[in-house]
Amino acid sequence: MKRTDKLLSGLPEKTGVLIHNPSNIFYLSGYTGEGLLLLAPGLSAVITDFRYVEAAQKQCPGFEIHAIRSGVSHAAVAHELLENAGIRDLAVEDNIITVRGMREIEKVMPGIRFSPLDFKVEKLREVKDDDERSCIEHACDITCQAFEYICGFIAPGRTEREVQLALDYKMLQLGADGLAFNTIVASGENGSLPHAVPSDREIEEGDMVTIDFGARKDGYDADMTRTVAVGQPSDKMRKIYDIVLRAQETAQAAIAPGVPTAQIDKIARDIITEAGYGECFGHSTGHGVGIDIHEEPRVSSRSDQILTPGNIVTVEPGIYVPGLGGVRIENTCAVTETGVRALCGASKELRIL
Ligand SMILES: [Mn+2]
Secondary structure (H helix, E strand, O other): OOHHHHHHHOOOOOEEEEEOOHHHHHHHHOOOOOOEEEEEOOEEEEEEOHHHHHHHHHHOOOOEEEEOOOOOOHHHHHHHHHHHHOOOEEEEOOOOOOHHHHHHHHHHOOOOEEEEOOOHHHHHHOOOOHHHHHHHHHHHHHHHHHHHHHHHHOOOOOEHHHHHHHHHHHHHHOOOOEEOOOOEEEEHHHHHOOOOOOOOOEOOOOOEEEEEEOEEEOOEEOOEEEEEEOOOOOHHHHHHHHHHHHHHHHHHHOOOOOOEHHHHHHHHHHHHHHOOOHHHOOOOOEEEOOOOOOEEEEEOOOOOOEOOOOOEEEEOOEEEEOOOEEEEOEEEEEEOOOOEEEOOOOOOOOOEO
């Protein structure tokens, strides 16, 4: 079933949907420009402006493409289309639309009854089809190849920023359309910052360096973290590495259809806590990856979600010790019919560069 039909089939009869979230627009139509998507039984329309008309025609065959006219808003065009189709009920993304945006929509859509879409597109996006999975696999392949390259580049005297630039350039050279997110390179004691911004700090002999990065390909993201050592690390950091590796591998191996994501989080957290570092692992174990770098399902103690075939999630435990450093190891993993398949093939054994 087409994604748009799947969405409409989950709504009351003769209800339209107005989509603002660019990720949801892309998922439902393939369109990547600015504008709105309007769906209803017998109606599939992209409402945009002059700049994107030709692109929209190419990206979304089967959709009507409407350009706004001077003085007429996107929502007013949507209202005309709904009136022509005889649709009075409209679901909107209550998690996206602002208070101001909703007031403006209500003003130009008299007579329309609004309802919350309640994350229905995000819920569809939790389960990836084969095409989506192969886009993410491709993004992960580029990411792994770039990692092999950067292992030969990292050396004492290189700054975090130099490593970031070389890694980003390599991913683009290998065919990435862009970056999934801003690359993290955290060396030495900066490694205790889970989301460190690459700095001018020079890497030193004995440092561990955490690199969290991902390519974006055909609209889909990869997410991978590796921590490498430059020269021999201290015994303490080596021990921390072994704990994180055991937590990552054990939690990843437990991924299977029917398993609560909270259980995956617990497996990783228990290993780190029993080793005495529970206080040093202050984030959740993972998250869904797809069109957005962070999406559903969440691999968290607070989540009540159950893994299902087609989910793609990260497993990324870490230990962060202020003043000393940190280790995080992350794979993007596909939930299969029978278990799990890691999409990042790069070795997780400690690399000493
Ligand atoms: Mn991640």
